[in-house]
Amino acid sequence: MRYDVLIIGGGPVGNYLASLLAGKVNVGVIEKKGAFGGKACTGIVGAENYESLGLPEKAILNAFNGAFFISREKVFEIHRSLPQAYLIDRKVLERELAKRAMRKGAEYYLSTNFLGFKNGKAILQHLDSRLEIEAKYYVGADGVNSSVAKEIQARTEGEVLKGWEIEVLGNFKRDHVEVWVNKNINPEFFFWVAPINEEEARVGTFGEIDSLAKFLKIRRLNPFKTVEIKSGAVILGWRKPWVKGNVALVGDAALQIKPTTAGGIVFGAYCAKSLAKAILNDNLEIYERECSWVREQVSFGLKIRKVFKNLTQEKIEEIFEVLSSEEVRKIIVERADFDDHVKTVKALLKNPRVLAKLIRISPIILRALL
Numbered sequence: 001m002r003y004d005v006l007i008i009g010g011g012p013v014g015n016y017l018a019s020l021l022a023g024k025v026n027v028g029v030i031e032k033k034g035a036f037g038g039k040a041c042t043g044i045v046g047a048e049n050y051e052s053l054g055l056p057e058k059a060i061l062n063a064f065n066g067a068f069f070i071s072r073e074k075v076f077e078i079h080r081s082l083p084q085a086y087l088i089d090r091k092v093l094e095r096e097l098a099k100r101a102m103r104k105g106a107e108y109y110l111s112t113n114f115l116g117f118k119n120g121k122a123i124l125q126h127l128d129s130r131l132e133i134e135a136k137y138y139v140g141a142d143g144v145n146s147s148v149a150k151e152i153q154a155r156t157e158g159e160v161l162k163g164w165e166i167e168v169l170g171n172f173k174r175d176h177v178e179v180w181v182n183k184n185i186n187p188e189f190f191f192w193v194a195p196i197n198e199e200e201a202r203v204g205t206f207g208e209i210d211s212l213a214k215f216l217k218i219r220r221l222n223p224f225k226t227v228e229i230k231s232g233a234v235i236l237g238w239r240k241p242w243v244k245g246n247v248a249l250v251g252d253a254a255l256q257i258k259p260t261t262a263g264g265i266v267f268g269a270y271c272a273k274s275l276a277k278a279i280l281n282d283n284l285e286i287y288e289r290e291c292s293w294v295r296e297q298v299s300f301g302l303k304i305r306k307v308f309k310n311l312t313q314e315k316i317e318e319i320f321e322v323l324s325s326e327e328v329r330k331i332i333v334e335r336a337d338f339d340d341h342v343k344t345v346k347a348l349l350k351n352p353r354v355l356a357k358l359i360r361i362s363p364i365i366l367r368a369l370l
């Protein structure tokens with residue numbers, strides 16, 4: 001058996017890549033699970049990129065035009081006329097992308113585990129059988145704990161975070177996400193509340209499970225009205241190289257994850273598009289260059305993450321004071337971009353009054369970001 005491209009991992013990124021390549025080259029996809037979906041993932045994605053990447057409309061559960069930002073002492077609201085983010089159904093997303101790829105000719109091997117490479121072939125385990133499949137190009141789209149990355153001896157430098165996500169019943173403003181920043185409850189990360197509708201929401205954070213329990217109490221959400229609990233891990237940082245010989249990594253396997261929010265669907269899909277271009281041009285060397293936007297966002301996001309980790313809650317309150325001003329909210333409404341934090345921060349720092357206020361709060365923050 002020989003394919004032009006063998007993709008290891010039928011998650012959203014692997015399936016999206018398969019859908020871009022199928023019909024143009026022979027594609028095989030290896031997925032260790034027997035069904036698509038099921039991973040812990042809230043499913044918040046930037047609306048503009050979701051659409052421009054051509055990701056399936058059918059997976060959209062809800063659209064967010066606004067957000068409430070809530071610290072220990074302050075609350076402010078951002079509201080825009082168009083949806084800035086979508087809430088998607090991961091299972092539907094993965095299945096729809098896989099169906100697209102299958103319709104164009106991609107072949108899927110479910111319940112099949114990638115074990116490693118031997119003599120230039122992928123060694124796979126399907127139930128009781130060992131399979132060997134040869135391909136011109138191999139792609140590791142097998143998530144943060146990528147076996148393909150281990151096979152090519154990619155180096156990982158990053159922060160491992162355990163994430164928790166629950167689905168609860170309550171009362172929510174349907175088109176607003178809530179972002180709660182309170183280091184006294186969780187020093188590691190913010191809390192999100194992403195409504196599915198007025199009565200159901202996905203709530204989560206990264207860090208210790210205890211902090212989520214405390215948050216439910218503060219947010220007055222009844223833990224006994226939890227419909228689902230999921231957990232999973234992300235790594236915020238770098239994994240290099242993304243290409244070695246005829247093997248490439250994409251998505252979480254390459255840590256193409258936004259360090260500020262731990263979102264990886266849009267960045268992974270963006271890089272999958274770049275990788276598809278490189279494969280179709282028969283030149284993997286252009287892959288990294290083609291996704292320089294994601295590399296820039298990850299690099300800047302890691303700086304913001306470092307700043308966040310060093311901030312006290314008192315400093316966060318001072319920053320909230322600046323962000324909640326009429327002037328800054330106007331800049332955010334007009335210029336902020338859900339996925340492009342370089343653009344968003346640049347727009348804020350261009351304003352001399354905002355710059356002066358932030359310098360007063362902490363010159364170190366600015367030095368770290370500039």
Ligand SMILES: Cc1cc2nc3c(=O)[nH]c(=O)nc-3n(C[C@H](O)[C@H](O)[C@H](O)COP(=O)(O)OP(=O)(O)OC[C@H]3O[C@@H](n4cnc5c(N)ncnc54)[C@H](O)[C@@H]3O)c2cc1C
Nearest residue numbers: 009011013032042043044114143163232251252263264265
């Ligand atoms: C709690 C939590 C909340 C999150 N919320 C969001 C969010 O709101 N928005 C967002 O954009 N991102 C979010 N993420 C991150 C998001 O889940 C990932 O970035 C995304 O899943 C990456 O997709 P992927 O296809 O690269 O990897 P994965 O989704 O991990 O898919 C990898 C696939 O490879 C398969 N696989 C693994 N090993 C093998 C093997 N040896 N052989 C064969 N198959 C294999 C797996 O079964 C899986 O199907 C969240 C993550 C967590 C933990």
